[in-house]
Amino acid sequence: MKPxxxxxxxxxxxxxxxxxxxxxxxxxxxxxxxxxxVASAAGGQTGGAPLQGTAPTAASSPATTVERFTLANGLTVxxxxxxxxxxxxxxxxxRVGAMDETDAEAGVAxxxxxxxxxxxxxxxxxxxSRRIAALGGRDNAFTSRDVxxxxxxxxxxxxxxxxxxxxxxxxxxxxxxxxLARELxxxxxxxxxxxxDVPQAQLFEQFQAAAWQVHPYRRPVIGWxxxxxxxxxxxxxxxxxxxxxxxxxxxxxxxxxxPQQVRRWAEATFGTIPARVVPxxxxxxxxxxxxxxxxxxxxxxxxxxxxxxxxxxxxxxxxDDHPEARDALALxxxxxxxDGHAAARxxxxxxxxxxxxxxxxxxxxxxxxxxxxxxxxxxEATVRPGVPVERVEAALRAQIERIAREGVSDAxxxxxxxxxxxxxxxxxxxxxxxxxxxxxHWALEWPLDANxxxxxxxxxxxxxxxxxxAARYFGDATLTVxxxxxxxxxx
Amino acid sequence: MKPxxxxxxxxxxxxxxxxxxxxxxxxxxxxxxxxxxVASAAGGQTGGAPLQGTAPTAASSPATTVERFTLANGLTVxxxxxxxxxxxxxxxxxRVGAMDETDAEAGVAxxxxxxxxxxxxxxxxxxxSRRIAALGGRDNAFTSRDVxxxxxxxxxxxxxxxxxxxxxxxxxxxxxxxxLARELxxxxxxxxxxxxDVPQAQLFEQFQAAAWQVHPYRRPVIGWxxxxxxxxxxxxxxxxxxxxxxxxxxxxxxxxxxPQQVRRWAEATFGTIPARVVPxxxxxxxxxxxxxxxxxxxxxxxxxxxxxxxxxxxxxxxxDDHPEARDALALxxxxxxxDGHAAARxxxxxxxxxxxxxxxxxxxxxxxxxxxxxxxxxxEATVRPGVPVERVEAALRAQIERIAREGVSDAxxxxxxxxxxxxxxxxxxxxxxxxxxxxxHWALEWPLDANxxxxxxxxxxxxxxxxxxAARYFGDATLTVxxxxxxxxxx
Numbered sequence: 012m013k014p015x016x017x018x019x020x021x022x023x024x025x026x027x028x029x030x031x032x033x034x035x036x037x038x039x040x041x042x043x044x045x046x047x048x049v050a051s052a053a054g055g056q057t058g059g060a061p062l063q064g065t066a067p068t069a070a071s072s073p074a075t076t077v078e079r080f081t082l083a084n085g086l087t088v089x090x091x092x093x094x095x096x097x098x099x100x101x102x103x104x105x106r107v108g109a110m111d112e113t114d115a116e117a118g119v120a121x122x123x124x125x126x127x128x129x130x131x132x133x134x135x136x137x138x139x140s141r142r143i144a145a146l147g148g149r150d151n152a153f154t155s156r157d158v159x160x161x162x163x164x165x166x167x168x169x170x171x172x173x174x175x176x177x178x179x180x181x182x183x184x185x186x187x188x189x190x191l192a193r194e195l196x197x198x199x200x201x202x203x204x205x206x207x208d209v210p211q212a213q214l215f216e217q218f219q220a221a222a223w224q225v226h227p228y229r230r231p232v233i234g235w236x237x238x239x240x241x242x243x244x245x246x247x248x249x250x251x252x253x254x255x256x257x258x259x260x261x262x263x264x265x266x267x268x269x270p271q272q273v274r275r276w277a278e279a280t281f282g283t284i285p286a287r288v289v290p291x292x293x294x295x296x297x298x299x300x301x302x303x304x305x306x307x308x309x310x311x312x313x314x315x316x317x318x319x320x321x322x323x324x325x326x327x328x329x330x331d332d333h334p335e336a337r338d339a340l341a342l343x344x345x346x347x348x349x350d351g352h353a354a355a356r357x358x359x360x361x362x363x364x365x366x367x368x369x370x371x372x373x374x375x376x377x378x379x380x381x382x383x384x385x386x387x388x389x390x391e392a393t394v395r396p397g398v399p400v401e402r403v404e405a406a407l408r409a410q411i412e413r414i415a416r417e418g419v420s421d422a423x424x425x426x427x428x429x430x431x432x433x434x435x436x437x438x439x440x441x442x443x444x445x446x447x448x449x450x451x452h453w454a455l456e457w458p459l460d461a462n463x464x465x466x467x468x469x470x471x472x473x474x475x476x477x478x479x480x481a482a483r484y485f486g487d488a489t490l491t492v493x494x495x496x497x498x499x500x501x502x
Numbered sequence: 503m504k505p506x507x508x509x510x511x512x513x514x515x516x517x518x519x520x521x522x523x524x525x526x527x528x529x530x531x532x533x534x535x536x537x538x539x540v541a542s543a544a545g546g547q548t549g550g551a552p553l554q555g556t557a558p559t560a561a562s563s564p565a566t567t568v569e570r571f572t573l574a575n576g577l578t579v580x581x582x583x584x585x586x587x588x589x590x591x592x593x594x595x596x597r598v599g600a601m602d603e604t605d606a607e608a609g610v611a612x613x614x615x616x617x618x619x620x621x622x623x624x625x626x627x628x629x630x631s632r633r634i635a636a637l638g639g640r641d642n643a644f645t646s647r648d649v650x651x652x653x654x655x656x657x658x659x660x661x662x663x664x665x666x667x668x669x670x671x672x673x674x675x676x677x678x679x680x681x682l683a684r685e686l687x688x689x690x691x692x693x694x695x696x697x698x699d700v701p702q703a704q705l706f707e708q709f710q711a712a713a714w715q716v717h718p719y720r721r722p723v724i725g726w727x728x729x730x731x732x733x734x735x736x737x738x739x740x741x742x743x744x745x746x747x748x749x750x751x752x753x754x755x756x757x758x759x760x761p762q763q764v765r766r767w768a769e770a771t772f773g774t775i776p777a778r779v780v781p782x783x784x785x786x787x788x789x790x791x792x793x794x795x796x797x798x799x800x801x802x803x804x805x806x807x808x809x810x811x812x813x814x815x816x817x818x819x820x821x822d823d824h825p826e827a828r829d830a831l832a833l834x835x836x837x838x839x840x841d842g843h844a845a846a847r848x849x850x851x852x853x854x855x856x857x858x859x860x861x862x863x864x865x866x867x868x869x870x871x872x873x874x875x876x877x878x879x880x881x882e883a884t885v886r887p888g889v890p891v892e893r894v895e896a897a898l899r900a901q902i903e904r905i906a907r908e909g910v911s912d913a914x915x916x917x918x919x920x921x922x923x924x925x926x927x928x929x930x931x932x933x934x935x936x937x938x939x940x941x942x943h944w945a946l947e948w949p950l951d952a953n954x955x956x957x958x959x960x961x962x963x964x965x966x967x968x969x970x971x972a973a974r975y976f977g978d979a980t981l982t983v984x985x986x987x988x989x990x991x992x993x
Binding site for chain 2: 113114115116213217220221224225227235236237238240241242243291293294295296298301302303304305306307308309310488494496
């Protein structure tokens with residue numbers, strides 16, 4: 012099975028089908044059903060994560076104990092036994108993504124992810140995936156702004172062989188300049204198909220480039236066309252040399268496995284990779300925004316659409332008791348009150364037009380909660396044909412203003428809290444989702460039981476907290492608005 | 503004399519006093535009087551170039567022959583004898599500036615410029631400037647988006663010693679981590695004083711960050727506060743190691759010198775520096791803009807001001823006969839028709855209010871003509887208190903639209919052409935200006951007689967050309983507007 016490494020920017024999803032049908036996949040964050048999940052992906056991800064083959068059910072799974080240890084070379088191993096089926100998920104997480112690139116090398120994290128499938132001195136191009144398939148498994152990978160992840164799902168009995176293959180390419184990935192040139196052609200075509208030919212993706216790219224002035228989140232994960240055009244083999248190799256070090260990686264295994272056995276296998280495979288220094292990170296800090304930003308984008312679309320975003324606090328740690336941490340949790344619930352189910356406020360107010368006119372064909376709210384970089388609160392709407400964009404913008408603002416003025420009901424608060432709790436149960440049915448969550452928590456340097464702590468903390472967030480954050484973070488001076496307009500609207 | 507290396511972003515200037523009194527120094531480009539001059543500086547320069555001590559006159563200087571040769575290690579030497587006084591100007595040009603930085607290392611070119619004054623194994627900190635002063639000279643340096651330049655003006659008889667000192671630090675500049683930490687304090691304070699505390703500079707920074715999405719021109723030459731905060735000694739040293747190579751440098755000498763003598767001295771000083779590879783450049787290409795961008799900035803100012811910019815073609819080479827080259831020359835004259843003297847259109851129409859109301863306290867047009875990166879056409883106005891910003895914006899557009907509709911008069915065209923010609927004569931009186939022009943032409947990879955060729959080509963640009971470019975390049979879909987608003991206007 013050939014790895015599907017040419018997929019476009021798609022956030023990892025943990026959403027129901029109903030959710031998947033609406034909204035734009037590169038923006039939709041499945042807020043309140045999976046905000047934390049996309050925390051480390053945070054808006055713009057390249058490479059698709061395969062979904063579990065089995066349909067998830069609401070049945071709760073037995074509580075299990077996660078084990079975590081560190082190999083002598085610094086590599087973290089996290090194992091969660093789940094014996095309901097004789098399968099296992101292996102994920103190798105690297106705490107490096109597009110945010111660790113410079114602008115000149117924009118896209119290199121994702122390019123490297125592709126090149127990791129191009130072989131080692133002992134594995135020919137494509138051989139990695141052929142062998143995984145021969146083991147009865149399937150593999151893929153994805154790159155986000157925060158992380159790069161390689162994953163395999165296979166019969167648990169063959170896990171050791173998968174680990175050996177993964178360790179082999181971690182340590183010895185090698186390819187020719189010609190192989191890179193071919194792959195860059197593929198990736199530029201991917202960019203054309205996923206960004207240049209998709210007006211909503213173009214809009215999102217424009218939006219992020221305007222909303223962030225300094226922070227690397229301003230750049231698309233896939234890179235700019237010109238950075239892809241000029242990318243040198245040396246740049247890709249140096250990026251790997253720099254960031255693919257054991258101390259910057261975690262192996263996450265979930266499934267029908269014995270933690271001590273996994274540990275021994277990890278020592279025998281990944282453990283032989285020499286330790287190296289994890290590079291110092293000197294983060295670029297986004298300076299305060301002191302004025303409204305508006306960008307337009309004209310394209311061949313039948314109707315306008317609209318993105319509005321504000322920089323807001325993210326959650327640094329689940330136990331963080333700084334007032335901003337409480338605000339972050341309240342913002343998460345605010346997003347859930349606005350959007351997250353068919354009766355949420357944006358849906359009712361703008362799409363169904365309860366109490367007025369139908370203004371939008373779709374409307375959503377998104378908040379990432381946490382990530383390695385700064386967070387945004389984003390409102391989005393697809394404008395109903397004939398409705399002025401300004402009216403939809405005003406209606407989106409009015410939804411926030413109304414909450415700032417009147418607060419939210421107990422029923423709304425309960426519902427959004429329950430959704431979060433339900434999503435926790437829901438995802439336990441998926442080995443893949445469990446592994447993903449463990450990896451994300453590792454990437455954030457959060458404890459492994461972060462979600463339980465979050466669940467508890469969310470219980471302490473009140474309607475007054477939601478009202479307070481609605482009043483606090485949505486001023487014009489920090490707003491960025493991006494509007495997609497039909498080409499004929501160009502003056 | 504201590505070198506003034508802590509000056510803020512200032513474009514190099516070749517303007518009269520009247521010009522210097524109005525407008526904002528970091529934006530004013532002395533268009534049509536010196537567009538080419540600022541071509542390589544192109545909007546945002548750090549470090550001030552000292553002006554000639556003697557007041558320039560309109561007297562023409564004798565024609566001289568420039569000589570140019572290349573040392574065995576690749577360093578270019580350009581010598582222009584000018585024997586009117588027993589002095590000389592030495593400039594060392596490096597074809598590296600802020601545009602060669604990545605965002606994470608934003609500001610490093612300028613930081614390195616500062617550190618070049620911090621010594622070598624045989625020159626203590628500050629010793630370079632003390633010795634230049636002891637020779638009867640004065641020295642300084644500046645960094646722009648395109649170039650870094652170190653310059654000395656001194657009695658011609660002491661030139662050899664200045665060359666030896668310059669070659670010494672080119673080859674052996676060295677300093678401690680502590681010296682860098684101290685200098686970074688100075689530079690961060692410089693950034694506070696020159697950008698953070700100057701609303702117009704803040705606006706210009708916001709404007710550039712919005713107008714360029716991908717190209718490094720989007721970043722300020724001085725860097726972001728956070729890139730300055732996190733700057734490592736290794737980053738500065740590697741930048742020097744990478745870019746300060748003989749093949750990427752030109753020594754320009756103008757004054758009472760014999761070219762063959764200068765050549766021998768250059769061989770004995772700079773010639774001993776080993777050749778090294780000039781790094782490959784992989785330029786980031788700005789993608790097409792397909793929608794209006796607006797940014798606001800609120801600050802403590804008594805009245806609003808406004809910047810409007812459009813990406814326009816630059817001139818690649820003086821002999822370039824591509825239609826865009828003709829457009830670039832026409833844009834240069836357009837800027838001169840709009841602004842460049844007290845009776846120019848913006849001044850009359852907006853500031854003096856001829857034929858209507860006085861809308862602005864200042865108004866200007868700027869176009870860089872050429873640079874290593876892409877060019878902009880910028881209109882600027884300081885809004886008269888009480889006048890709505892929108893009216894001033896409309897009035898600026900109307901000036902361009904009127905030219906697009908009605909063209910310009912022969913008298914206007916003649917005047918702006920004559921100004922350019924006069925500025926050519928004018929600058930020949932200054933050794934410094936001559937050296938600067940030679941260096942800029944080298945930086946652009948232009949021939950040494952570029953200005954004469956430009957003068958000839960400008961004679962071929964017609965009123966119809968100006969009308970054509972006014973109609974062509976000023977649409978809303980490529981416009982970026984930045985508005986500075988008094989704090990109380992913040993909603």
